[in-house]
Amino acid sequence: xxxPQILGLLSGDGSRPLRQQLAITLAVVFTASIxxxxxxxxxxxxxxxxxxxxxxxxxxxxxxxxxxxYTSKDVNPIVAPLNEGPGVFRPEAVxxxxxxxxxxxxxxxxxxYKQYSYREAALNPTNLKDKADTFETSIIQxxxxxxSTGSLTGEKVTPLGRFHxxxxxxxxxxxxxxxxxxxPERAPRSQLLAYGDSNGYGWQLNEVVGAQxxxxxxxxxxxxxxxxxxxxxxxxxxxxxxxxxxANSVLNRLILRPMRxxxxxxxxxxxxxxxxSFDEKSRADExxxxxxxxxxxxxxxxxxxxxxxxxxxx
Amino acid sequence: MILLALVLGACGFxxxxxxxxxxxxxxxxxxxxxxxxxxxxxxxxxxxxxxxALKSLLLQASRCDVVLEPLNSVDRARxxxxxxxxxxxxxxxxxxxxxxxxxAGYTSVRSLGSSRRSRSAILVRESSHYHSLQDLQQxxxxxxxRGSLTGxxxxxxxxxxxxLARVSYALNHAALLAMLDHAExxxxxxxxxxxxxxxxxxxxxxxxxxxxxxxxVLSGSLTSSDYIAFLRAxxxxxxxxxxxxxxxxxxxxxxxxxxxxxxxxxxxxxxxLPLDGQPYRVYGAKAAx
Numbered sequence: 001x002x003x004p005q006i007l008g009l010l011s012g013d014g015s016r017p018l019r020q021q022l023a024i025t026l027a028v029v030f031t032a033s034i035x036x037x038x039x040x041x042x043x044x045x046x047x048x049x050x051x052x053x054x055x056x057x058x059x060x061x062x063x064x065x066x067x068x069x070y071t072s073k074d075v076n077p078i079v080a081p082l083n084e085g086p087g088v089f090r091p092e093a094v095x096x097x098x099x100x101x102x103x104x105x106x107x108x109x110x111x112x113y114k115q116y117s118y119r120e121a122a123l124n125p126t127n128l129k130d131k132a133d134t135f136e137t138s139i140i141q142x143x144x145x146x147x148s149t150g151s152l153t154g155e156k157v158t159p160l161g162r163f164h165x166x167x168x169x170x171x172x173x174x175x176x177x178x179x180x181x182x183x184p185e186r187a188p189r190s191q192l193l194a195y196g197d198s199n200g201y202g203w204q205l206n207e208v209v210g211a212q213x214x215x216x217x218x219x220x221x222x223x224x225x226x227x228x229x230x231x232x233x234x235x236x237x238x239x240x241x242x243x244x245x246x247a248n249s250v251l252n253r254l255i256l257r258p259m260r261x262x263x264x265x266x267x268x269x270x271x272x273x274x275x276x277s278f279d280e281k282s283r284a285d286e287x288x289x290x291x292x293x294x295x296x297x298x299x300x301x302x303x304x305x306x307x308x309x310x311x312x313x314x
Numbered sequence: 315m316i317l318l319a320l321v322l323g324a325c326g327f328x329x330x331x332x333x334x335x336x337x338x339x340x341x342x343x344x345x346x347x348x349x350x351x352x353x354x355x356x357x358x359x360x361x362x363x364x365x366x367a368l369k370s371l372l373l374q375a376s377r378c379d380v381v382l383e384p385l386n387s388v389d390r391a392r393x394x395x396x397x398x399x400x401x402x403x404x405x406x407x408x409x410x411x412x413x414x415x416x417x418a419g420y421t422s423v424r425s426l427g428s429s430r431r432s433r434s435a436i437l438v439r440e441s442s443h444y445h446s447l448q449d450l451q452q453x454x455x456x457x458x459x460r461g462s463l464t465g466x467x468x469x470x471x472x473x474x475x476x477x478l479a480r481v482s483y484a485l486n487h488a489a490l491l492a493m494l495d496h497a498e499x500x501x502x503x504x505x506x507x508x509x510x511x512x513x514x515x516x517x518x519x520x521x522x523x524x525x526x527x528x529x530x531v532l533s534g535s536l537t538s539s540d541y542i543a544f545l546r547a548x549x550x551x552x553x554x555x556x557x558x559x560x561x562x563x564x565x566x567x568x569x570x571x572x573x574x575x576x577x578x579x580x581x582x583x584x585x586x587l588p589l590d591g592q593p594y595r596v597y598g599a600k601a602a603x
Contacts, residue, residue: 086589088389104339114340117379128357129383133366159374193459193483193590196355196386 022251023244030240038233042225045232049224050164054153057166057214060103060118064212067102068095072174080179080188089194094180096120096130096170115220120170122210126180126191126200136213143169143208155218162218170210172203181209258287266294273302335544336378337401338535344372345403346384347391349427349528349560351462352487352505355386364556371554372402375547386485388461395420401533404559407432408463410529411572411579421537422529422567423545427560432525433506434468439494440514444501447473447519454480456490456502460587463575464505465490467582468521473596481588491515523578526571530561577601 012021072095079093091097103118121136132140135156143149152167172178180187184197203209258280269276276298280291337343346368348359360368365384372380383400385391391409394400395418404426405413413420438444444453455478458465465487482499484490490502495513504511506520532541548555549563578601585598 086591088393107339117341127383128365128385129381131362131365131384133369159370160377160379189590193485194387194390196357196485198355198357198386 018256019248019251022248026240026244026247030237030244034233034236034240037236038229041229041232045225045228046221049221049228050153052224053164053216053221054166057116057216058151060106060116060214061166061168061212064099064103064118064120067099071095071098072176076176083188083190085190087190089188089190091127091194094126097127115217117215119213119215120210121213122170124199124202125210126195128199130210132210136211139165139167139213140169140208140211143167143211147171147208156215160217163215164218164221165213165215167211167213169208170212171208172205175205178203178205254285255287258283259290262287262291262294266298269294269298269301273298273305333540333543334377335536335539335541336376337533341379341381342372342376343381343399343401344369344383345391345394345400345405346382347386347388347404347406347409347528348558349404349406350432350505350507351388351406351408352458352465352485352490353508355485356384357386359558360384360556364558367554368556368559371548371551375544375551387459388466389459392461398533401536403531404528404561405531406462406528407525407572407575408465408467408579409461410526410531410567411463411467411576412461412583413531414572414576415580415583417580417583419534420531421534422531422569422572423541424530424548425560425562425565425567426528426530428527431507432464433523434464434472434521434525435504435506435517436469436472436501436519437491437494437504437511437515438501438518440516442500442516444518447476450478450501450518451476452479453500454478454482454498456482456484456493456499457588458487458490458503459483459485462503463525463579465503467575467579468523469503470582470585470588470596471578471600472519472521474598474600476596478588478594478596480591481594483590523575524571525575526568527560529567 008015012018012025016024071093075098076093076095079090082090083093100118100120107113107116119136120130121132121140122130123132123137123140125131139152142152147169150168152165154165156163156165172181178186180191181200181203183201184192187197187201262278262280265276265278278291278295278298280287281295282288283291335342346356346360346365348356365382369380369382372382383394385394388406388409391403391405392412395403395409395413398418403409403413403420406427410422412418414422436447436450444450450473453476455469455473457469460466480499482493484493487503487505487508490499490504491511491513493499494502494515501518504515504517548561552561552563555561581599581601585596588594
C-alpha cells in the first residue's frame, strides 16, 4: 500500500461509509497511541520498579541496622559474658550474626522476599563466610575511599544472570566492637576457639570494615516492570475500545441516522415534494441546517413544478 | 514468531533452568574445612583466589547461588552439620564420621585429602612420670575441639574411665604442643601423620585405628535430587579445586574404614562432654571398637 493510499485511508477519501472510515481511523490512532504509551511507560515502569526495589532494599537495611542495634545494646550485654566462660562461643551476641539470621527468617516467612539476598561482607571478617568477594571488595573500597558516600546502587553480572544491588557501608562506630575485633588477646577465648586468631582482628574505630549489600535478580525487576506494563496496556486497550464503541454510537445517533432519514425524504421529495416534511429543520445543529436547505429546495421544487403545471394548462 | 517469542518471554522460559541443584533454602550452602585435622587452619589452607575459584566452580556446576562458609573450628562445623545448615560440605575425617551418623544424615560422595596415615596419639613430656593412660588420673589434658577424630573423639574414647583435673582446648596441634611446653597441661592429643614435634615428648598411647581420608558430603535433600550431573561437572573440573583440598575425581570414600570410627564418634557424642578449662570425668557407654 502506497503512502497516498494510507493517508487516504486515514483521512477518508469517501470510498467507504463514514462508520467504517471512523472505525479504521480510530483503530489506527488508538493502536499508535498504545504503542507510543507502552514505549514511554516501559521506561517509566523500569525506573519505578528499580525505585521500589531500592526502597525495599533500603527498608531491609534499615531493619537490619535496627536488629544490629538491638543486639548490640540489649542482647550482647546478656550473652557476651557467656562467651567469657568455658562453653562454646554464642554468635547470638554478634550484631551481624543476628542481622543475617533475622533476614533468613524473613525470607522463610515471606516467599516474596526469597529473591532478595542480604550480605554483610567484610574485608577481614571473623567468620570467613562473610569474606568479601572481588565484587564486594570493590564496593567496600569505594566506601573507604569516599567515607561520605551513603549508599551505592548498580548492576552486577554473575553466571546466574544480572543482579541489581544496593549497598551501604558498615562503619565501626562503637568502642565495644573492638573487644572482639582489635587483638586476639582482647577477644573472648571461646571466640578464638570458634574462629581462630588469624582473621577478624585489627579493626579501627570509625573505619569502614565492610558493607551491607542487598541483591535482587534483574529478572525480578523486569518481571515487576512487565506486569505493570501489561496491566496498563490492557487497560489502555480496554478504554480505547470503549471510546471507539461510544464514538461509533454517538456518530450513528447524531449524524448517520438523521442523514439517512433526510436522504430518504429528499428522494421522496424529488417525486412528491408536497407530501414530504423535513422535520429536522427545527434542530440547531448542522443536521438542522441541512434539513432547512432541503426544505427550501423542496419548496423551490414544488413552486417550479406548480409553475410548470400552470403553463401546461390550456 | 514474534508473538511466540513474547509469550515464551512472558512465561519466563529459560532452557536448562530446571536442572539447578539447590538446597531447601534456594541457595547451595557449602561448608569448608581443611581436610587434615589440627594442622593448618582453613584460612591458611586456602587462598582467597582458591576460595573464589571453588565458589565459582560450585556455582557453575550447581547453577545455584552458593554461600560458601570456610570454618577454622571443627566444633562450629559440627554444630552446622547437626543443625543441617549445610547442603554440601568438604570435611576432615572426624566430621565425615559425624556427618554420616544418623543424627546428621549426610552421605559421603567423594574422597578428599592425601594419604597420610593419620593415627591418634596421646603425648606427654619426655621427662614426665606418666607411663600409661591410667597414670593420667587427675591430669590436665589438651584436646582439639569437639569434631576432631585425632584430637577429640579417639583420645576421649581411649581415656574412658578417668577423672581429669582439667580439659583445655586449642584449635591445632601446634597450639596443644605449646600448652604442653608451657606446662599448662600434662598430656595432649596428637596426630601421628604430623612431622615429629620439636619438643622432647613421649607417646603414651597410639590408637590402633588408621584414619581414612576426609570426604565431600551431601545432605539428604541433595541426595534425594539428581546430583549426578553436578558430581560429573565437579569431576570434570577437579583441576580448578584448591590443591589443598585433595579432591579426588570419581573416587568414593572408604566406607569400611569409616564405619568403626562412626560408631566411636556416635558413642562419644552420647556422653556429657567436657567444657574448656573444666574438670571432666570420662564416662559413658562405649561402642565395641
